[in-house]
Amino acid sequence: MARNLYRQAPVSAATVVLIVLVFVVTAVQSRSITGNLDDSGLGDAWILYLPLMDDSAFGPLRALGSGLLHAGIGHMLINVVLLFLIGRETEATFGSPLTAGILVTGAVGASATVLWWSPEYPTVGASGAVYALMAVFVAIAYSRKNSQVGGALVLIGVNLAYTLMTPGVSLWGHLGGLATGALLAAALFGTRRTTARWLGLGAVCAVAVAAVLIRVAEFSTGDPGALLL
Template identity: 35%
Template sequence: MRTVAGAPVRAGLPTPVVTYALMAINVAVFLITALQAQSVMDNGRGFVNPLSGAAVFDSDLFGRWVLSPLDVADGDWMRVLGSGFLHFGLVHLAVNMFALYILGRDTELVLGRSRYVCVYLISLLGGSASVMAFENGGFTAGASGAIFGIMGAQAVILLKLRRSPAPVIGVIAINVIISVTVPGISLFGHMGGLVAGAAAAAALLYAPQWLGAGQDRAKAVRIGWIGLAVVAIVTLGLIAVRAAQLRSEYGL
């Protein structure tokens, strides 16, 4: 038996190992930054060096991974991915990991482990792409973009199952309001992740139907993976284009 996404239906109550692994990675990265900064509440503390004008963080890992569009444009590409595993303090981490625990488990079971991790990472990169496009200044970090992408994927899954996506849309709306009204939250990072996650899920669930796979399961799987790859390439392409624009604008 297969799920609507083509993932095998496992006997009993399968363990969402990818969700737990992602949570473990986020917690491990946070602990490293907290140890380096010697603070669990202010592990992202930093200052601007008056001589060089560069930002200096108490945690070396935080300073190397936090998303800064100009640094990415200058060739520091690891930031577009690594920033999604950083968090500003224990509360930020706890909120995001709780959301990932609630949302990620069911999504993983429907999409399957390999598809799920791809949708998660594409959502993360989508959030980074949006920040690159619309937030030149400041520093951005957190798994929120990827989590919004999981919400977007859930909405697409519900539509595919012919069920109302209203509950997920309601949660998204509440979080958008929070993103707009609470200072320090990256609305563009959230929206970029949401769009990328929904697009990735649509590529998996709808592209085979649109491209005439019919009942040919092998063809449907192949088209789904190709669609997922296209979304990933477009997302990375947007980051690359924006990086080139920033290099030109700032003479990097």
Template identity: 40%
Template sequence: MDIVRRWFRDVPVTTGITAAMLAVWLVCAFQARSITATGGAPLARAWMLWGPEFLSGLGPLRALGFMFVHMDASHVVLNGLMTLFIGREIERAYGSGVFAAAWLVSGLGSALAVLMLDPLAPTGGASGAVYGLMAVLVGLAAKNKADLRAPLALVGVNIVYTLIAANVSLWGHLGGLAAGAVVALLLAARRPGVRRAGLVTALVAVVAALAGYVITGGY
């Protein structure tokens, strides 16, 4: 438990998001009586991102909830580990508030891309947000004048995986990556105030776009 406390003390938002992913998956696994097919659990179905359900009632909350829904044990483990280790670097460098905003912009940007380009494909998982974090990690390395080969290779390998793997949300991944690239550009500003204002603007813009999707009944 000491290591968990250290992580919460060191990077509370990263650790909290990862813990929430695991908690939601455990509930889904209990409901589905399975660790290999948790996407059919009642909670997963209620939170899954799906265009027709997004347009009514509390459906818009799926743009946030879908990031915590995972299809099986390997899915939540992979996204959890990626969130932990990439998120730790970003949260340490920029602070918890900036990291939280980066994660939200990336995840909501992923949701927007799915709704606009593949709305009839039920989608779940934090992969879009993770892809956004990978883009922010590249920006952080560039800002620190560090070797870009490792973060760029990470992005490249995951893009190839997205293009060749089955049952993967292409637009969710690419939408998250694009949103993360925007965040990375905003974080390149030298003045903290400019960075914060840019992130707030980006977050408001993506929420407004999602609201527009609801108001117009889908694009």
């Protein structure tokens, strides 16, 4: 069964495995599956939190590493199920390499949004990448002109409602992932040429990376308002 799932969507399956492995490491380090980020060296090193991102040259990489961390097994399971189900559709449409690019860009775009609009709250989770996949999936369904469009929009609406009603869930991370996914969808469906699609994805990713680096650089200057817009 695992081999069949991998054949269906290798990038999505590999990402799920990586997220689960990261969760296991944090759970072992903290000796807890509910408070797995407490007393976890990996959690401390990768959690997205602006004041910790200028402590080394690798600090900005938290914008990507935080997307592999999850606070509790429930948080992790929801994200990996959605990631695989939607990622499988994306891989079937655009192929595995572009799907990998969507996941990375979605995660970084979501992190950049958090750093600019909600930097005072530590944030973890693959939700940003998942929301980027959701936005791309809406475009895929629309391009097929089938009933999946309504289902995709309902999925986004339900998840946003959950975000608004649940304390501790990163609204800006989810909105950032959704916005990044919308930009990616425009770039991917704006052309049929693979090279042009990669250029569009690369441009969105470059903007997201630049937003992270600029925000970290701004904070490192000691601006007293760096945590508040």
